[in-house]
Amino acid sequence: MVTLDLQSLIIRFREYLQNKGLSYTPQRRVIFEYLCKERSHFNTEELIASLREKRLKVSRATVYRTLGHLEDAGFLRQVALNSTQIHYEFIANTKHHEHVVCESCGSIIEFSDPQLEERIEAVAAKHNVSITRHNVQIFGICRRCREQVKT
Amino acid sequence: MVTLDLQSLIIRFREYLQNKGLSYTPQRRVIFEYLCKERSHFNTEELIASLREKRLKVSRATVYRTLGHLEDAGFLRQVALNSTQIHYEFIANTKHHEHVVCESCGSIIEFSDPQLEERIEAVAAKHNVSITRHNVQIFGICRRCREQVKT
DNA sequence: CAATATTTGAGATCTAATCTCAAATATATA
DNA sequence: TATATATTTGAGATTAGATCTCAAATATTG
Numbered sequence: 167m168v169t170l171d172l173q174s175l176i177i178r179f180r181e182y183l184q185n186k187g188l189s190y191t192p193q194r195r196v197i198f199e200y201l202c203k204e205r206s207h208f209n210t211e212e213l214i215a216s217l218r219e220k221r222l223k224v225s226r227a228t229v230y231r232t233l234g235h236l237e238d239a240g241f242l243r244q245v246a247l248n249s250t251q252i253h254y255e256f257i258a259n260t261k262h263h264e265h266v267v268c269e270s271c272g273s274i275i276e277f278s279d280p281q282l283e284e285r286i287e288a289v290a291a292k293h294n295v296s297i298t299r300h301n302v303q304i305f306g307i308c309r310r311c312r313e314q315v316k317t
Numbered sequence: 318m319v320t321l322d323l324q325s326l327i328i329r330f331r332e333y334l335q336n337k338g339l340s341y342t343p344q345r346r347v348i349f350e351y352l353c354k355e356r357s358h359f360n361t362e363e364l365i366a367s368l369r370e371k372r373l374k375v376s377r378a379t380v381y382r383t384l385g386h387l388e389d390a391g392f393l394r395q396v397a398l399n400s401t402q403i404h405y406e407f408i409a410n411t412k413h414h415e416h417v418v419c420e421s422c423g424s425i426i427e428f429s430d431p432q433l434e435e436r437i438e439a440v441a442a443k444h445n446v447s448i449t450r451h452n453v454q455i456f457g458i459c460r461r462c463r464e465q466v467k468t
Numbered sequence: 469c470a471a472t473a474t475t476t477g478a479g480a481t482c483t484a485a486t487c488t489c490a491a492a493t494a495t496a497t498a
Numbered sequence: 499t500a501t502a503t504a505t506t507t508g509a510g511a512t513t514a515g516a517t518c519t520c521a522a523a524t525a526t527t528g
Binding site for chain 1: 419447
């Protein structure tokens with residue numbers, strides 16, 4: 167039962183904006199719809215380049231600002247796949263998952279593991295921290311890359 | 318049974334350097350000893366500032382280069398505590414652990430949870446990835462910060 | 469419709485990280 | 499030991515991502 171429908175995502179976004187006294191401007195619409203349709207993982211510069219390619223004119227500053235709002239609103243999640251760039255993923259229409267990253271080819275495998283999630287909850291509870299988000303990254307070499315090295 | 322002794326750490330570092338055909342220069346020594354003695358978590362700019370304060374003269378470029386070697390050698394581990402800076406921790410003398418970060422006060426709680434580690438191994442195995450490193454970050458609000466807000 | 473508040477965009481600024489290349493050091497070789 | 503060779507360093511330039519500034523444009527409110 168996952169919300170994939172664009173219209174209902176837009177409604178959720180508009181509600182969020184309204185609650186904050188913000189308006190649903192054309193720029194915010196462009197960015198939001200683009201992300202809903204096209205993207206799962208991305209970093210901001212990639213996104214800016216893609217928008218530019220499609221002649222969707224939104225300034226760099228507005229993109230950064232809008233991503234901040236989308237993160238606050240819970241549509242985006244920062245994932246720590248790489249250390250010198252903010253990397254996001256759109257989460258409103260996918261189920262929660264973590265990442266395995268191949269350090270050789272950069273490919274990303276998504277996984278979800280309920281037992282792992284349980285442990286994370288347990289750890290947070292044990293330290294009396296009310297959890298807002300979490301991240302798990304596993305880095306390694308994927309099978310394909312291991313096989314290529316052998317050759 | 319943890320190696321805390323500076324001398325044996327230095328020996329390990331020198332062995333690593335030797336194997337790679339690199340030399341144990343005064344600059345590398347300064348950085349390494351400083352990290353062994355003073356630091357657990359740090360980012361590179363902080364480290365550069367600290368060295369400068371202590372009048373330990375090593376250029377920025379050399380610090381960045383040396384940290385790269387130390388990471389390769391397994392003395393440092395990148396931890397994803399913050400998205401726009403590389404954050405390291407010195408791991409040669411501590412046991413493996415993960416982090417809970419308070420988003421309000423920035424305090425860091427270290428924890429280790431064998432069951433969680435087990436799940437990570439299991440996931441990597443399932444996807445046939447030979448694991449090189451992993452990271453778990455839990456973000457939230459610590460008890461102290463929650464209590465302060467109430468007031 | 470006027471007054472007020474919000475948002476945008478262009479470009480400046482900041483910061484982290486990397487690169488460049490000549491000078492300094494270190495190492496190997498004769 | 500002298501010479502040749504390779505490595506390392508440091509100062510500063512460069513790059514890249516992110517943020518800031520502020521006037522102009524747009525939206526909202528009374």
